[in-house]
Amino acid sequence: MxxxxxxxxxxxxxxxxxxxxxxxxxxxxxxxxxxxxxxxSVPIGIEEVSRLIGKAKPTIYALVRQRKIPCYKYGKKLYFFEEELLEWISKGKKKTIQEIESEVLKYNHNRNK
CATH class of the missing domain: 1.20.5 (Single alpha-helices involved in coiled-coils or other helix-helix interfaces)
Structure with a gap:
C-alpha cells in the first residue's frame, strides 16, 4: 500500500x-x-582472553591459579565466558574523587540523622 x-x-x-x-x-x-x-554464552579460549583483557597468557594462568579470574576447566583445557570476564573487569573499577566525595557526604548525612 x-x-x-x-x-x-x-x-x-x-x-x-x-x-x-x-x-x-x-x-x-x-x-x-x-x-x-x-x-x-559460547566459551572462549586463553588466546581470546589474552586479547580481551590485554594480559599475557602467563599472567592469565597465574590469575587462574590464584583463583582471581572466573574460569572453567574441563580436562586440561581452560574455558572462559566473555560476559563473566567483562563483569570481573568492571568490579575492579577505581572510584573517582567525585564518587568518593559523594559517598563521604552521604555517609556523614546518614550518620547525623
Missing amino acids: DINEISFENLPKAVAQLAIEIAEIKLMIQNVQVYESKEK
Missing part, C-alpha cells in the same frame, strides 16, 4: 498493514536478541 493512497475509506486497511509490519519487526528484534545472547 502506497502512503499516498491512504484515505478515510482505506484507513482500516492501512492500520492493519501497519500492525502486521510492527509484528514482523518485533519478531526480527526478538530473533536478533536470542542470537546475540546465544553467541555470548
Whole structure:
C-alpha cells in the first residue's frame, strides 16, 4: 500500500498493514536478541582472553591459579565466558574523587540523622 493512497475509506486497511509490519519487526528484534545472547554464552579460549583483557597468557594462568579470574576447566583445557570476564573487569573499577566525595557526604548525612 502506497502512503499516498491512504484515505478515510482505506484507513482500516492501512492500520492493519501497519500492525502486521510492527509484528514482523518485533519478531526480527526478538530473533536478533536470542542470537546475540546465544553467541555470548559460547566459551572462549586463553588466546581470546589474552586479547580481551590485554594480559599475557602467563599472567592469565597465574590469575587462574590464584583463583582471581572466573574460569572453567574441563580436562586440561581452560574455558572462559566473555560476559563473566567483562563483569570481573568492571568490579575492579577505581572510584573517582567525585564518587568518593559523594559517598563521604552521604555517609556523614546518614550518620547525623
